[in-house]
Amino acid sequence: MPNERLCINVRNVSFPANETGRHFHVNGITVNKTTQTVESAADGGAFHIEDVYPQIDDGRFAVKRIVGERVEVWADIYRDGHHVAAASLVWRREQDRQWRREPMTHHGNDRWSGSFVPDAPGRYVYAIEAWTDEFATWRHGFELKQKAGVDLNLDAIEGAGMLTKAQCGGPAATAIIVRQCENYLRTGDVAPLLTAELNDAMAESQLRPDLTRSPLFPFVADRPRARTGAWYEMVPRSQGLTPGQHGTFKDCIARLPDVAAMGFDVVYLTPIHPIGHINRKGRNNAVTAAAGDPGSPYAIGAAEGGHDAVHPELGTLEDFRGFVAACKLLDIEVALDFAVQCSPDHPWLKQHPQWFRRRPDGSMRYAENPPKKYEDIVNPDFSSEDAGALWNALRDVVLFWIEQGVNIFRVDNPHTKPFRFWEWLIHEIQLRHPDVIFLAEAFTRPKLMKGLAKLGFTQSYTYFTWRTQKWELEQYLNELTAYPERDFYRPNFFVNTPDILPYHLQSGETWMFKSRVALAATLSSTYGIYNGFELLEHDPIPGKEEYLDSEKYEIKVRDWDQPGNIKPYIRDLNRARRENAALQQTSQLRFIPIDDGNVIGFVKESVDQTNTVVAAIALSREVHEFWFPVGDVEVGVAGDRRHVAAVENLITGERYPVEWGGIRLRIDPVRDPALLFRCLA
Amino acid sequence: MPNERLCINVRNVSFPANETGRHFHVNGITVNKTTQTVESAADGGAFHIEDVYPQIDDGRFAVKRIVGERVEVWADIYRDGHHVAAASLVWRREQDRQWRREPMTHHGNDRWSGSFVPDAPGRYVYAIEAWTDEFATWRHGFELKQKAGVDLNLDAIEGAGMLTKAQCGGPAATAIIVRQCENYLRTGDVAPLLTAELNDAMAESQLRPDLTRSPLFPFVADRPRARTGAWYEMVPRSQGLTPGQHGTFKDCIARLPDVAAMGFDVVYLTPIHPIGHINRKGRNNAVTAAAGDPGSPYAIGAAEGGHDAVHPELGTLEDFRGFVAACKLLDIEVALDFAVQCSPDHPWLKQHPQWFRRRPDGSMRYAENPPKKYEDIVNPDFSSEDAGALWNALRDVVLFWIEQGVNIFRVDNPHTKPFRFWEWLIHEIQLRHPDVIFLAEAFTRPKLMKGLAKLGFTQSYTYFTWRTQKWELEQYLNELTAYPERDFYRPNFFVNTPDILPYHLQSGETWMFKSRVALAATLSSTYGIYNGFELLEHDPIPGKEEYLDSEKYEIKVRDWDQPGNIKPYIRDLNRARRENAALQQTSQLRFIPIDDGNVIGFVKESVDQTNTVVAAIALSREVHEFWFPVGDVEVGVAGDRRHVAAVENLITGERYPVEWGGIRLRIDPVRDPALLFRCLA
Numbered sequence A, B: 001m002p003n004e005r006l007c008i009n010v011r012n013v014s015f016p017a018n019e020t021g022r023h024f025h026v027n028g029i030t031v032n033k034t035t036q037t038v039e040s041a042a043d044g045g046a047f048h049i050e051d052v053y054p055q056i057d058d059g060r061f062a063v064k065r066i067v068g069e070r071v072e073v074w075a076d077i078y079r080d081g082h083h084v085a086a087a088s089l090v091w092r093r094e095q096d097r098q099w100r101r102e103p104m105t106h107h108g109n110d111r112w113s114g115s116f117v118p119d120a121p122g123r124y125v126y127a128i129e130a131w132t133d134e135f136a137t138w139r140h141g142f143e144l145k146q147k148a149g150v151d152l153n154l155d156a157i158e159g160a161g162m163l164t165k166a167q168c169g170g171p172a173a174t175a176i177i178v179r180q181c182e183n184y185l186r187t188g189d190v191a192p193l194l195t196a197e198l199n200d201a202m203a204e205s206q207l208r209p210d211l212t213r214s215p216l217f218p219f220v221a222d223r224p225r226a227r228t229g230a231w232y233e234m235v236p237r238s239q240g241l242t243p244g245q246h247g248t249f250k251d252c253i254a255r256l257p258d259v260a261a262m263g264f265d266v267v268y269l270t271p272i273h274p275i276g277h278i279n280r281k282g283r284n285n286a287v288t289a290a291a292g293d294p295g296s297p298y299a300i301g302a303a304e305g306g307h308d309a310v311h312p313e314l315g316t317l318e319d320f321r322g323f324v325a326a327c328k329l330l331d332i333e334v335a336l337d338f339a340v341q342c343s344p345d346h347p348w349l350k351q352h353p354q355w356f357r358r359r360p361d362g363s364m365r366y367a368e369n370p371p372k373k374y375e376d377i378v379n380p381d382f383s384s385e386d387a388g389a390l391w392n393a394l395r396d397v398v399l400f401w402i403e404q405g406v407n408i409f410r411v412d413n414p415h416t417k418p419f420r421f422w423e424w425l426i427h428e429i430q431l432r433h434p435d436v437i438f439l440a441e442a443f444t445r446p447k448l449m450k451g452l453a454k455l456g457f458t459q460s461y462t463y464f465t466w467r468t469q470k471w472e473l474e475q476y477l478n479e480l481t482a483y484p485e486r487d488f489y490r491p492n493f494f495v496n497t498p499d500i501l502p503y504h505l506q507s508g509e510t511w512m513f514k515s516r517v518a519l520a521a522t523l524s525s526t527y528g529i530y531n532g533f534e535l536l537e538h539d540p541i542p543g544k545e546e547y548l549d550s551e552k553y554e555i556k557v558r559d560w561d562q563p564g565n566i567k568p569y570i571r572d573l574n575r576a577r578r579e580n581a582a583l584q585q586t587s588q589l590r591f592i593p594i595d596d597g598n599v600i601g602f603v604k605e606s607v608d609q610t611n612t613v614v615a616a617i618a619l620s621r622e623v624h625e626f627w628f629p630v631g632d633v634e635v636g637v638a639g640d641r642r643h644v645a646a647v648e649n650l651i652t653g654e655r656y657p658v659e660w661g662g663i664r665l666r667i668d669p670v671r672d673p674a675l676l677f678r679c680l681a
Helices: A134-148 A153-163 A171-187 A196-203 A249-261 A317-329 A347-351 A387-403 A419-432 A446-455 A470-480 A510-523 A567-579 B134-148 B153-163 B171-187 B196-203 B249-261 B317-329 B347-351 B387-403 B419-432 B446-455 B470-480 B510-523 B567-579
Strands: A007-010 A023-026 A029-032 A048-053 A063-066 A071-078 A085-093 A100-103 A111-116 A122-132 A217-222 A229-234 A266-269 A333-338 A366-369 A372-378 A408-412 A437-441 A526-530 A589-592 A599-605 A612-618 A624-628 A646-649 A655-657 A663-667 A674-680 B007-010 B023-026 B029-032 B048-053 B063-066 B071-078 B085-093 B100-103 B111-116 B122-132 B217-222 B229-234 B266-269 B333-338 B366-369 B372-378 B408-412 B437-441 B526-530 B589-592 B599-605 B612-618 B624-628 B646-649 B655-657 B663-667 B674-680
Touching: A048 A122, A048 B446, A071 A085, A071 A122, A071 B446, A085 A111, A100 A111, A111 A122, A122 A419, A134 A153, A134 A196, A153 A171, A153 A196, A171 A196, A229 A249, A249 A266, A249 A317, A249 A567, A266 A408, A317 A333, A333 A387, A387 A419, A419 A446, A437 A446, A446 B048, A446 B071, A470 A510, A470 A589, A470 A599, A510 A526, A510 A567, A510 A599, A510 A612, A510 A674, A599 A624, A612 A624, A612 A663, A663 A674, B048 B122, B071 B085, B071 B122, B085 B111, B100 B111, B111 B122, B122 B419, B134 B153, B134 B196, B153 B171, B153 B196, B171 B196, B229 B249, B249 B266, B249 B317, B249 B567, B266 B408, B317 B333, B333 B387, B387 B419, B419 B446, B437 B446, B470 B510, B470 B589, B470 B599, B510 B526, B510 B567, B510 B599, B510 B612, B510 B674, B599 B624, B612 B624, B612 B663, B663 B674
Parallel strands: A007 A029, A063 A217, A229 A266, A229 A526, A266 A333, A333 A408, A408 A437, B007 B029, B063 B217, B229 B266, B229 B526, B266 B333, B333 B408, B408 B437
Antiparallel strands: A023 A029, A048 A071, A071 A111, A085 A100, A085 A122, A122 A217, A366 A372, A589 A599, A599 A612, A612 A674, A624 A663, A646 A655, A646 A674, B023 B029, B048 B071, B071 B111, B085 B100, B085 B122, B122 B217, B366 B372, B589 B599, B599 B612, B612 B674, B624 B663, B646 B655, B646 B674
């Protein structure tokens, strides 16, 4: 191979300005620039790239993770033959064109991994690229032959020939390749071809034969609030102090110190829009309203405006912005209710009659879930010929409230609107506002709830509200925290809602309210209570899991400090949550067997492994004495894992040593049904 | 709703010849023809269609099944809201345009299933279609409201309105719809709208709102031989009877009665092509051949021809066709070796020099797997500029042998050629010849072996050849028979090959040879032996798992009836296989715990559930007495399953009752290491 034929292909190197063609010269050596084609692993690329983790339904839906946390990606990567493979993990924001590139490591059995840290909230995609490392393949065979004592002259020339085809990653690598190539050609000694620095320089080569790319896998990096938050559901009309008088945003502001003292992160308001007059519901969902009845806030829209207006009795839009600002001062976020439904006097019915379906007699089609009828509500028709305008109008509603400082939307009954609408809406909004969080209020069949989570809802309501037995709590949490569900379904455990007063709360026992809020606050990193829970409100419509005299249909005034309230208890729980990162995530959870069917035990560990919490929570009223076998719990970061040596009560600060593999504990639920401990090494 | 506006949309109904527009009249009623659009579930269709079974890598590769056997398909199917869903399973041959349609049934929790029976071998696709059954939705709501005593006049009119939009499945359904619609309009009574016959007629409607189709999932329906067969690997050069004289196809024909008497279904011949002279290997793989050495049959091609020629010393192409015909008379199939490699004097090297790579000094690049060198073999270069012509030439080789009556190809070392070549080749061949079977001879890393099976190889070699311990046999079979692997990887258990004389056979003990062939023949529905196994041949190259004086490099002449042979034992095994459908499939297998680490027990059941076999096979030489707990084995078809009552020895016909949950057994491996029983109800 005569020296004068030596040429080196270089890419991503600063070229002299006049070298724009396919060839140029460096140190008197001819350099080629070439292009690279990428093949698809899904369509006959040289490499098979399989069993990719994490992904949801083969990339149809986005994996959900938290910004700033490392995403590990694993895959089987292999091609035919005995070649040395190389692989990169590439990733970018969905709307960017430029890929970022991370190395992947082979762990044996053709299993590879790489990782990256998304540094800003938003929607991303990742993919895996694999190619043949021809120089490493050559070097591997060369060294085997060297050991076997085979003649190597031709092999050395072939190795040097590869140097002339490298497309270097940078000037430093180019210099090494040129130098070692010259060294070999000058001396005829193969040693320069086998140096580690040359191997590294060649590994940087942009010439990637057989380059094959996996399909793109979408993922969302959300801000931490998407995973962690204590929610307080507030019905604004009932925040006033004068009986019979409609609460206002100013009253809501006055409530905030109380809510902040309990340690809540999010205040979620039921709908704040003008309420319809036609077919307005009376107290306890009566079909006709009495004079002065305020109607359901879910019957949205009246002459005063629709989804982008505020109910005049609450105040003005300016007042609402004041409320948002007041929350911000207390480090509380505002969540709004987004209910895609209209009262019969919502302005859209006149402005866009084509968005609504009429019955054969020309009457309006009210919402119904046979045999239930919602005469005060009309659903827009998502299959109308003008549905595109409807979709845009709904998107604009969300954008309007984002303008007012709202970044969290609790979506009412999303499962009764087309999936594709939500997938489109959430995508539209999050591309512009990656901080926006959507909570799906769907209490429906399991597959639908999961489907909504897959298509983009940041968080989801759950069946926790009705799960009371140890076996069913364990089974449900094991389902929620298993892959892939943990990567698309972020639970928000509500203990009650304006629609749900579960049977187990109806006797109003303090220990049960405490047990339920302790379970919600510790099993799930996001949970919520609906106002009144802290006051142990528990009067049902007889035989139903519904509140009697619900404030959905009337104005309530409460004494928020009434005796027997559990506000201090909730405050302590929320403080424990803030102080322990283990409680700020849901999926790193493992149940600990306790030989008492009415005490549930578990361990949670923070994502960074710096914090570990064990908990034992009573599910029945009697005193429980039991052995808590926490001895096999490991604490500490990877490389420095140790068995737990002692535990410290998160509320009282008391410490207990872990001896003989556990601790003996006693729970008197009347005092406190939950024991929470930090684990000490 | 005035009667004169009533119109019915009809599709797939015989229209009067003059009615070619969008409207026509039946019974004086206006009929519209409309078109239907199908949306993709992968891209925002109204329905989510998820967790589809069976499929390989989300439809990237084809599921493998046997023609004539029912394929059950399962999926999660759901849409938003409370509508009644309907779904069809649609399927067709890959090259057809017309779908066949099967009903799907809802099993609760939004899980659906349907099934079909592929009636001819070939490549197919299936998909799932879901749509909203608006009439059933209406009927469901109507009945709920009826119970609740709600006013139903408008609802009835709406239901009747739906009748006018139906696109009927056929004239009978049309007649029912028209009649019941008229009945309602005439009487005003809703009863006609709620009849079962109307419901059924409406379910046939071709109007399928929200019609959503899943991605297409490919599958292959192979002929039964793809799953079931006993293979006999024959080296033709050694089938002669005169020492030192090259065997011929006529000698091979003379061997056939012996092979047929042993009960083999497939005779697989090592390569039958002219053998190269350049760098020909000598005995025991010597680098230089002595005068008269025949060389390796894998060094394919010489002046006499290449892959489409026969080695003159074996006879003529006509002789080969005679061999195929002789096999056919004995109900034996012929498998040929397809080894994509050339001797240095293969005609292609002169005809297509561009298909072969040369080294920097102009010399030919021989095959190598460093530090091993195969000087008598040159691999074509699949990345050559002219690779398209190479691919076509190789396809034509396969087509040539299909012309000669060969329908099974054992492919040598497929893992060292590009995956996409095999995917293309197998697809090309099977589209024209769906009966053709490809066996992948890849002894390499697990992922590559699975990858070849996924991309289309009908059968695959396995690690069984080296698996001897109970735990590793159980683990390996559990892997092979688990979904999805059982649906793409069809094992062919070879006890030995010309390349592999495993250590456990090297002592030549009869019981071990019997144990190994019994394991292969019963654990896997396809298995094979390489000739000489039946004679207990076992002399190795010292320290290696290779045959000494291998007939790969010399001509052998054996006494095929020499004393000590186990031909009768193999004959009995193959007879048991033919008589018991349970042994003609691999994946319906469950291990039965036996309290002896050197006896492996299992049960297999035929696909149609009419035959159940239990087996206990010794893995060590000593006598074993043990309890065989088969009492929980169920026999009989679905709906008539019973616990096994007795077992009958497949070889001796002896019967034993199953009492106290099992049978007490004794194995003396020197007599017979395997006990095989049919289960009786």
